[in-house]
Amino acid sequence: MGVVDHINTAARKVPVWGVYAAGLLWPAWLFYLAVSGAIGIDPVKSLEHELGELGLQALIFGLAITPLRSIIGINLIRFRRAIGVLTFYFVSAHLLVWLVLDVQILSEIWKDIVKRPYITVGMAAFILMTPLAITSNNMSVRKLGPRWRKLHKLVYPSAALGGIHYIMVGKTWELESLLYMAVILSLLGWRVYDSRRKQRARDLPTRDSANPA
Amino acid sequence: MAYKNVLKYSDVTPKADYMNRRQLMGGAAGLFAGMAIGPALGASKYSTDAEPNTFEEISGYNNFYEFGTGKEDPARNAHRLTIDPWSVQIDGMVDKPGSYGLEDILKAVTQEERIYRFRCVEAWSMVIPWYGFELNQLLKMAGVQSGAKYVAFETLVREEEMPGIRSVNIEWPYREGLRLDEAMHPLTIMATGIYDKPMPKQNGAPLRLVVPWKYGFKSIKSIVRVTLTDKQPQTTWNMLQPREYGFYSNVNPEVSHPRWSQATERTIGGGVFAKRKETLMFNGYEQEVAGLYSGMDLAKNF
Incomplete structure (x- = not known):
């Protein structure tokens, strides 16, 4: 049995509710660390940063599920909704820490959102994610039909904006945020490549039939 | 020899x-x-009576990109720095240019404690009990010539002891500068210690500048060169982002950083639920230093 099979077998044993539970508890644990002073000398910044990074990681993980299956055969598709919902939860927690613990002042919050590009970009990413979180239930999938798939493509611009937001937060060009962006762009790039490939595969037979030798 | x-x-x-x-x-x-x-x-009459941050806070949360860009990187990496022997090259428009051994400098100056507010451009602040001497003592020692208008400073560059020199994309050495009158001001000190301890390496041992009415990055660390000049010197953050970091970089709640407001600050040490504090003009040193900038448009000369 190869590594891929091992991973698939192991993944089958993980209940989806377990992923939800771990994901829900993780920010609570970080918050506990922050309150108890175990997360660094500037706990608000550390918490904000950790949650934002967690959101990006979950987003990347969610985007990686399809290529993982398609390229190497690792099948994690049944976790995808949980990962998506948790991404929104992490990003909401990140936003909440920024609002309540960091900026605090209501008038400053609004000023920051309009005046500061990196906040604007981050907010845009969050807003794009919101309808995805709202429609991440079976009823919405049924009701929206093919439009559901279309709507959920919003995750692509949202991911790109999230990556840009992280780069813009840094005082200089920081390697870590650039690596995140590189991963996001390759996951999006793969989708472009894959859809073109499928398009060509669909086109080929027609061309052949139109041109009988 | x-x-x-x-x-x-x-x-x-x-x-x-x-x-x-x-x-x-x-x-x-x-x-x-x-x-x-x-x-x-x-x-000192220049000390604030505000409660200082703990030594652990002051020495565990630093921006010193020569040791990495994370706030904890300097505390983790700076132990590799050799600070003994240490000398400072003083050159440019001075009567007695040359390499000054730190021991000789410290023999000639009077040191004292200065408890200053410290405001980072990233909108956080601390209160730090520095130990050191007024920069004007050092400048007088070297003899400032009459045409000099600015003082330029440089941090040590030693790749084998400073991992950030290779990994961080900045044109080294780290550079800073002051106008001569700012440099001569009694609030401007060269610090050699914090509390009763010698300067921690992550805080800029063995000798660093402290200019309490300016954003923290002006207070250049681990200084090896001081140059008197008649031209405004290049400064590192201004070279990197001229739109975001000006030469003066005086603490000013009314002039925002392009990416965040400078109106308020988070005080380090207050915990998760600490209220933000209003930032004071010139970081609360308005009375002492506002006169240096009279007639200047501080929004233009940020």
Whole structure:
């Protein structure tokens, strides 16, 4: 049995509710660390940063599920909704820490959102994610039909904006945020490549039939 | 042939001695406590009476990109720095240019405690009990020539001891500068210690600048070169992002950083639920330094 099979077998044993539970508890644990002073000398910044990074990681993980299956055969598709919902939860927690613990002042919050590009970009990413979180239930999938798939493509611009937001937060060009962006762009790039490939595969037979030798 | 001093930097003022000296000052302050108005006698009139941050906070949360860009990187990596022997090249428009051994500098100056507010451009702040001497003493030692208008500073570059030199994309050395009148101001000090300890390496040992009314990045660390010049010197953050970091970089709640407001600050040490504090003009040193900038448009000269 190869590594891929091992991973698939192991993944089958993980209940989806377990992923939800771990994901829900993780920010609570970080918050506990922050309150108890175990997360660094500037706990608000550390918490904000950790949650934002967690959101990006979950987003990347969610985007990686399809290529993982398609390229190497690792099948994690049944976790995808949980990962998506948790991404929104992490990003909401990140936003909440920024609002309540960091900026605090209501008038400053609004000023920051309009005046500061990196906040604007981050907010845009969050807003794009919101309808995805709202429609991440079976009823919405049924009701929206093919439009559901279309709507959920919003995750692509949202991911790109999230990556840009992280780069813009840094005082200089920081390697870590650039690596995140590189991963996001390759996951999006793969989708472009894959859809073109499928398009060509669909086109080929027609061309052949139109041109009988 | 360079003169090699066998004395170590720590030999000049043994810790026990300056500790004793402070006890004496403390005692004197106690004696006169009944008469004292404002801060205790013996403490510098330039010191704030705000509660200082802990040594752990001050030495565990630093921006010193030569040791990495994370706030904890300097504390983790700076132990590799060799600070003994240490000398400072003083050159440019001075009467006595040359390489000054730190021991010789410290023999010639008067050191004292200065408890200053410290405001980072990233909108956080601390209160730090520095130990050091006024920069004007050093400049007088070298003899400033009449045409000099600015002072330029450079941090050590030593790749084998500073991992950030290779990994961080900045044109080294780290550079800073002051106008001569700013440099001569009694609030401007060269610090050699924090609390009763020698300067931690992550805070810029063995000798760093402290300009309390300017954003923290102006207070350049681990200084190896001081140059008197008649031209405004290049400064690192201004070279990187001229739109975001000006030459003056005076603390100013009314002039926002393009990416965040400078109106308020988070005080380090207050915990998760600490309220933000209003940032003060010139970081609360308006009375002392506003005169240096009279007639200047501070929004333009940010």
